Each structure stands twice: as C-alpha cells, then as structure tokens.
Amino acid sequence: MxxxxxxxxxxxxxxxxxxxxxxxxxxxxxxxxxxxxNVANQRWRDFRAELDADAxxxxxxxSSLHSVKLAGVRGRHVHRSxxxxxVTHRQHCQEVILRGLRTIAATPGARVRAVxxxxxxxxxxxxxxxxxxxxxxxxxxxxxxTHGVVIVDGDGTEGALRRAHRALPDxxxxxxxxxxxxxxxxxxxxxxxxxxxxxxxxxxxxHPSREFMWHWFGATFPGAHGxxxx
Numbered sequence: 001m002x003x004x005x006x007x008x009x010x011x012x013x014x015x016x017x018x019x020x021x022x023x024x025x026x027x028x029x030x031x032x033x034x035x036x037x038n039v040a041n042q043r044w045r046d047f048r049a050e051l052d053a054d055a056x057x058x059x060x061x062x063s064s065l066h067s068v069k070l071a072g073v074r075g076r077h078v079h080r081s082x083x084x085x086x087v088t089h090r091q092h093c094q095e096v097i098l099r100g101l102r103t104i105a106a107t108p109g110a111r112v113r114a115v116x117x118x119x120x121x122x123x124x125x126x127x128x129x130x131x132x133x134x135x136x137x138x139x140x141x142x143x144x145x146t147h148g149v150v151i152v153d154g155d156g157t158e159g160a161l162r163r164a165h166r167a168l169p170d171x172x173x174x175x176x177x178x179x180x181x182x183x184x185x186x187x188x189x190x191x192x193x194x195x196x197x198x199x200x201x202x203x204x205x206x207h208p209s210r211e212f213m214w215h216w217f218g219a220t221f222p223g224a225h226g227x228x229x230x
Contacts, residue, residue, distance in 0.1 A: 008145060008146060011141060015028070018194075029196075031137075044107075064184065064191060066184075068198065071213070111140075114228070115228050118229070127161060129230060134168065151180045153190045156181040165179060203216070
C-alpha cells in the first residue's frame with residue numbers, strides 16, 4: 001500500500017520470534033524512527049567491537065549472535081574458552097545477552113515490545129500472534145502520525161506473515177506493504193531483536209536452567225510494552 005502522505009515520518013520495526021513450539025509463541029519488536037537508525041546501527045557496531053576486543057570472549061565482530069547459543073554456551077566462537085575455568089567462561093558468554101540488552105536500552109529512540117501466546121497449535125497461533133502484534137504496531141504508528149516498515153527474520157517463505165499484512169484494512173493503515181524478510185545473520189538489529197525475544201520469553205517461561213536471566217528483560221526495559229499475553 002502506498003503511504004497516505006509521502007512526507008510522513010518513517011519507523012522501522014525489527015521483529016524476531018522466540019518461545020517453545022510445544023507451549024508458547026513469542027514475538028519481540030525493536031522499533032526506531034528512521035532518523036535514529038544510523039545511531040542505532042553505530043551503537044550496535046560499537047557493542048560488537050567491545051565483544052571482539054574483550055579478551056575473555058574475542059567474539060568476532062562479523063559473526064552472528066544467537067541468544068540460544070550464547071545462553072547454552074554453544075557455537076564455534078563461544079566454545080573457545082578464554083577464561084580460567086568453564087563456569088566463568090559460561091557466565092561471560094551468557095552475559096553477552098545482558099550487555100546487548102543494555103546496549104539497546106541506551107540507544108536513543110528504541111521502542112521495545114514483546115507479546116506471547118500459550119499454544120497447543122503452533123502453526124495456528126504463530127501467525128495469529130504476529131497479526132495481533134501487527135495490529136498493535138499499527139495503532140502505535142497511527143497515534144504518532146508515522147508510517148512503518150516491518151523487517152522480519154526469515155527467508156521469505158512464510159506466507160502467513162504476508163497474509164497478516166494484506167489483511168490490514170486500508171483505512172487507518174500505517175504499516176507499509178508486506179514484511180521485509182532478511183536473515184538475522186545479515187542484519188545487526190535483527191540480532192538485537194533476537195535478544196529481546198529470548199530474554200522476554202525467559203522472563204515468562206522461567207526455565208530453571210535460565211534462572212540467571214529471568215529478571216533481565218524487566219530490569220533493563222521497565223517501560224517496555226510487555227511481555228503481554230495476546
């Protein structure tokens with residue numbers, strides 16, 4: 001759909017999913033007005049440079065960050081322990097997620113939102129939850145007189161997410177077009193959204209093995225929208 005006013009401000013939303021396919025569907029969105037995206041990307045690059053320079057980690061700045069792997073201390077870069085013992089190395093790797101969350105929180109203009117739904121049918125509830133998130137984002141955009149583009153981690157094969165966009169009514173619509181699918185490994189701010197989705201999920205799921213991070217999302221983003229059950 002063409003924007004109703006081509007001069008209207010533009011906001012980008014970076015969206016990733018989380019949860020457990022057997023029990024819970026989760027989405028997180030990280031929004032930035034276009035005017036803030038250069039600063040947001042630079043803040044994330046600075047964070048990645050810090051990880052690269054951290055002698056305890058030395059995670060290459062061009063490697064992809066995945067919260068599941070960081071929390072479980074898995075992956076070829078994470079496995080290369082540079083700490084004095086395994087427990088200390090595990091802690092350093094897991095705290096990369098917290099450092100990423102704090103980077104997001106310190107970035108001007110960051111808009112954080114997380115939504116979830118308990119499920120016994122993941123194939124049904126995942127697109128339905130995405131549609132509910134899209135509705136929330138559209139309301140947010142309409143209230144500020146802004147238009148928005150949604151960028152989703154993926155390869156473009158999820159037709160259900162496209163259908164959610166096409167189901168938005170033209171009247172009052174501020175989401176522009178279909179979702180833009182990009183692999184998270186190619187886009188820093190999608191990797192940031194992954195950290196939001198994973199930490200928000202852990203704040204609700206409260207898996208004993210992830211107790212160390214139950215409070216991270218809430219403590220870092222006290223003013224965030226969610227995690228909300230939809």
